[in-house]
Structure formats: structure tokens, C-alpha cells
Amino acid sequence: MRRMTARPANAHQARLLKLLRDQGPNSRAQLGDQIELSRSKLAVEIDRLLETGLVVADGLAASRGGRRSHNVRLAPGLRFLGVDIGATSVDVAVTNAELEILGHLDEPLDVRDGPVAVFEQVLAMAGKLKDAGLAEGFDGAGIGVPGPVRFPDGVPVAPPIMPGWDGFPVREALSQELGCPVMVDNDVNLMAMGEMHAGVARSVRDFLCVKIGTGIGCGIVAGGAVHRGVTGSAGDIGHIQAVPDGRPCACGNRGCLEAHFSGAALARDATEAARQQVSAELAARLETHGTLTAVDVAAAAAAGDATSLELIREGGTRTGQVIAGLVSFFNPGLVVIGGGVTGLGHTLLAAIRTQVYRQSLPLATGNLPIVLGELGRTAGVIGAARLISDHLFSPA
Amino acid sequence: MRRMTARPANAHQARLLKLLRDQGPNSRAQLGDQIELSRSKLAVEIDRLLETGLVVADGLAASRGGRRSHNVRLAPGLRFLGVDIGATSVDVAVTNAELEILGHLDEPLDVRDGPVAVFEQVLAMAGKLKDAGLAEGFDGAGIGVPGPVRFPDGVPVAPPIMPGWDGFPVREALSQELGCPVMVDNDVNLMAMGEMHAGVARSVRDFLCVKIGTGIGCGIVAGGAVHRGVTGSAGDIGHIQAVPDGRPCACGNRGCLEAHFSGAALARDATEAARQQVSAELAARLETHGTLTAVDVAAAAAAGDATSLELIREGGTRTGQVIAGLVSFFNPGLVVIGGGVTGLGHTLLAAIRTQVYRQSLPLATGNLPIVLGELGRTAGVIGAARLISDHLFSPA
């Protein structure tokens, strides 16, 4: 299959492509209702898009009491690759132009193995998806990495948990390997974009997306756009002080949020509790698995283990303290909680909510939903596909 | 004088008006260099602006080796009123269309007297400036109030320190009284806009502006635009918890930043120190003035009083702790410190800097200036004038 080469020639075409992406097949009339453009002009632009091959005819729609409309849709052969690299696992998915997931793989991985090893694995996973017949090639790829990224050129900068990645030209290297345009961003930002595109944050223009996995980060969406900060490190809330003179953190300070609550901290606390025989439930799991993770704590809590519940509640409270400050500062319309620890579910959510509603100003919390993400581990890859499609569906 | 009635008819005219506002008189050629428009089209738009009276001819400029250029400038009779209402004082200034201050008054005031009394005073001050021959009327006014504002309609909402203002239609009422368009915003946001227009934050697109006065607030500028949050309360950092189980705060919580450091807290601490005879310097000032304010602490510190220095240092450390979190979160390119306590100067600044540089991530602080505001108490009124001019210089 010939890969996508054309780009929208102007802002109107870009707008139309994004409408078709977000809403699927549409008739000219439906599109005309949503765009400030006369029918005639609209027809011209759609004809041009049809010529480029980005858009194809999609049969007749049902009549609404008059002449039946001719639908158009994005080219069905377009394929985006979404990659979400975490600290200990990676998700790779193929989507069509409407950002629907056609195939999704996840594998364990150690990001500390460095970019070369990681990309070998990622490319192999992409190859598997191709071999399964889901794509013959990719028109674009979005990549999320667990650290700060200099966004314009797609290069990680000084990532604390990714030694060996500093300055590696991710965008350029992958673009070369895949033979298509690539965009790179922080994994948390992509999760936020995913939830904004297809999750709980649909149509919300100002919100925070807190991702609690191995570490803790926060995607910031202001006015419908991701705020990345001047060096791409915005949202790095894991090292905000949550406990004065608290636990030592890898960053050199004490009391960082991440030192007190995160996937890694929770696993450590649980192991400690198991070893000290504080919790029989956890001790049994340690015996079985040889090591404990957040998943074990979630399972133990679900089984009613008091120690696990207390660990989750305390972590939620710490996290809630920090989020409370961010809510006062940023005044979002929504807070989304996601990431690996989402399995901790409503115990965690309740602790966070309690703390935020107690500490933040009533005006800021009055109508503030705090909810779990809706997309789970697909949020990142959908966000990645969204990132590259936003790029490709903009005038060149 | 006939007041401004016209508004720019399109985006080009708006762009030209803003260029003339920010750069003063300009020739067509100079304007053409900064705008993506052909000379012919540019000339047409300028002619139209000349017809409306918003812009006037301003003589010939010096030759640059060829034909001398005909300058144009914004109508010299345009007048904006900038009002910055604080908790205990009010600033009122008149500017021309280039936002240069032609006259400036400040008076003490108690915002708790309610909107009616306050506006009576403000209108009287505006009248004085008129009587001084600085204006015959106003083409627009910007108003800053010390509390959250529902921005689109210019109404304070649930302002903690402004009982009696909740829901008062400030914009509508003042527009009626002054007979000109009015825009209302939080005083901190206006300070940020002022420093962005004419102060230290010129040409910075992402920065924080921390105003420490009676209370503490923070203006947030993201991508060159003020972020106000969904309910207009963004930047309300005074009630972020700075000290776990710290002092009780008026908001009902404990350990709020504002309870530990602000103009009001500092005055209280100083009075306490004077009463307890910890500081002879402060005790003497209490004797003389009957009451102590931040100004007394600043003076005592300047005179070498150890207690005052320590109070400032501790306050700066607390503030720095909170700012450190915000810096990690927002990753700004600049932090501006301003407000009434700016008089505390470099002792305060040093304490804040130390804490931020210690606690925030190196990537976020690596190239982060933390500086005092440059405009002092004019920042608010310049920001207010800027606010209304941005509004008036946009297509209707």
C-alpha cells in the first residue's frame, strides 16, 4: 500500500480532517454544519482532499427526509503507530486514521537498557502487528517516554529514570527506522491527550491528569492544549515535597511525593510489611511470588487486608495533599487519576478526594470531579496516535 | 473630546493597533517589516484606521538614506483608566494609548467597605486625574480586585477577603458610571500582565508572578496568555499547605502559606516579637507608630534587626517551599516576586531562591531567573490598562 504523503494544504482542510478523525464518516452537509464555510467552498476543499487520497467516498448515508447524502471518510488504509514506553513495560498499538485501536501489544521491558535495546523491541512488536495483517506500513508514529522531552525536536533531556537516553535523537532515529513522521512526548502528556480524545476528559479544556506508576507525573491541559513548560519538564510532580524531612529520595532531597507513594514505594512498603509479618496476607503473597508489586497490594486490599488498605489510604492522602495544592494553583475543571496503580481503585480515589476537598478552596473544588481514567493502558497509545495525527493533520 | 467609538474591523487592524501600542509611532515601512502583509494591503488598512480616528499621522521620521517615512501613531487623545484595588489601598492611573502612565494616585482604602464605597472613592480619584487635565474622559478602564473573578462577565465570585463583593456586577456598574468599556480581573493577573507588558517579563511566554501583599497570589502566564482556571480562582496559592499542622488560617485549615507568611502574618509576628521584647528595634517602632506593618519590618531589617531578618528569612523559606512545588509542576521560564512586601528586598529573594533551587529539579531550575518585579505599584495599573486595550484592540 502506498503510504500517506499528502498533508492538508490549508487550515480548512486541516479542520475537516480532524472532524473526520474525531467523528468518523460524515456527509458534506454534516461537516458544513460544524465549520464556518459555505457549502460551495466546502465542496471544493473536500474534492481536493479526495484527490490527495487522504479522504475517500464512503457510500450513501440514510436519508433524513430528502436526498441521501454521500458520506466521506478518512482513507481506510491509513495507519498510525502508538508507542507508550514505561519504566518497566511498553505498549504498542496500531490505529486507523480515526484512532481506533486495531491491535495492541504490551510487553515487560526495562527502560534502563537504553534506547537501542528498547527500540529493537518496539520495532519487533510493530513488526508482529504488521505480520498480523493490521498494517502494511505506518503513516506516522507517536512515542511516549517516561521523562522530560524537548518537544520540538523529540529528544529526551536529563531523564532521571532513563540513563542512556539523555540527548538521544528519538524522533530522528525512529523516523528513519519506520520511514514515517514521528512525534515524541512525555508519557504522562500522552495519557492526558488520550483521555481528552476518547476518555473521561472529552471536551474538557482545562484539566490535570495524574499518572501514578513506577513514578508520579501529571499531564497539564490548559485551554485544550498540553502545557509542557519551557524545558519540557512541566508536570513532574513526583519530587514535590509531600512530607517535610520525610524519606530520602533518589533525587537527593527528602520527603518527595514519589518516595512516599508510587508503584515502587508501594512495593517496597508492602515487602517491608510482609517481612515484618505485619500482614499475613502480604507475607503469603511474598512467599508465592518472591517479590511484591502494586498488583499484590491491590489484590490483598481487595481481600480485606488491613495493612494494604492502610498503605493505599496513606499514599492517597499524600498524593491528595499535593494535588490539593495543584488544584488551588491551577483551578482545573477535572482531575483524572491513572497509571499502573489504577488497580488500587476506589480506596485510593476516596483518600485523594477526601484530602483535596478538605484542603483546597471551595471555589476551586465546588464542581471538581476527581475520577479514574477510563482508558486504562490504552490511554497512552491513543494519546500517541492523537499526537502524530494532530501533527499530520496540520498544514505543512 | 469625542471618545473612542471605533474598534478594529479585522485581525490585521487589531495587529497593527497592538504594534503601535507596544512600540509607539511607526512608519508604514517599519510596520510592514513586522506583519505578513503586502505594502499595498497594509496601506489600505492604515488608511481605514486613519479614517476611524484610532490612528493619526505623526509627521515625518528621519531619513534612512531615502525618502523620509510618514509616521503614524495611535490617537494621542485616547485615555485608559487603570485601577488596582488592593485589600488596604487602591491605585488609579491614567494612561495614553501606548499605556504610558500620565498620572497616578494611590490612597489607603478598606476593601471590606464594599463595592459602593470603594467605587465612590475610585471615581473621585479618577475625577481628580481628569481635573488635573490628564483626560477629558476615558475610552476604556481595567479594574483589578483582590479575589477570584468570573472573567467573561467581570463579577467577583466568593472572594474571601471581600465580603459584600460576591456577585456584584463590577464590570457592568463601572461601565455605566464611566461611560466606557470595562474589563475586570484578579489583581495578581493584572500585575503579571503589567510585568509582561513593560517589566521584567517582557517577551517571556511562560512565567509565574507571585504577589505577596496582604495575602499571597500567583499570576500564571502560559503561552503568553493568562491562565485563569475554570472558575477564575487559578493562582490562589495562599491556602496551599506550607506547614503540616501549622497555624490555623482564616479559611478553616491549618498551615496555609498565607497564615505563615504574608503582609498580614508578618505584621502580626512583628507585633508579637515587639510585645515580647524579643526585638528592641521593633518594640521602638511599635511604640512610635502604635501598629506595625511589613514596612516597619523592612526598615528594621535594613537597620540590622536580627529578629526582623529572621522573620523575613523564614517567610521566604516557606514561600520558597511552595514556589518550588509550583516550579516543578509548571516549569516556568521566569518567576517574578512582587507586591507590597517587595520592600523586604533581597533578604526575601535570597531565601526564596535558596529554597527553590534546593527543592526543585535541576532541569526546571537550571535556567530559571527568580527576580523582583520591576514596576512596583504601577504593575497593576499598567496591567489593567493593558487588559482593556487588549480587549478594545481586538475585532468587535
Next chain:
DNA sequence: AGACTTTCTCCACCGACAGGACAAAGAGGG
């Protein structure tokens, strides 16, 4: 079958804009 609706296309007209030609006004050199 006829009336009404909805969708889409065609066409004439308008305004936005670019770019070149040209005029005006100055600098500088011989």
C-alpha cells in the same frame, strides 16, 4: 402523481491580497 425536503453542484460576483510599475523624496558623488 404532486408537493416538499435535503443534498450537492454550478456560476456569477465580491473582496482580500500580492506584486509590479511608478511617483515622491531624500542621500551622496562627481
Next chain:
DNA sequence: CCCTCTTTGTCCTGTCGGTGGAGAAAGTCT
């Protein structure tokens, strides 16, 4: 003082983007 070069500003024409109306195409409903 004349000539050339430079810069600025105006005028004119051609092009393109875009609107809105007329009308054809293709339905539904009575």
C-alpha cells in the same frame, strides 16, 4: 548642480478565496 541610487509610499491589475443564489438530483410523504 546634475545624476544615480536608495527608501518610502501609492496605484493598478491579476489572482485566488470565498459567498450566496439558482437549480439539478434524489429522496420522503400525502
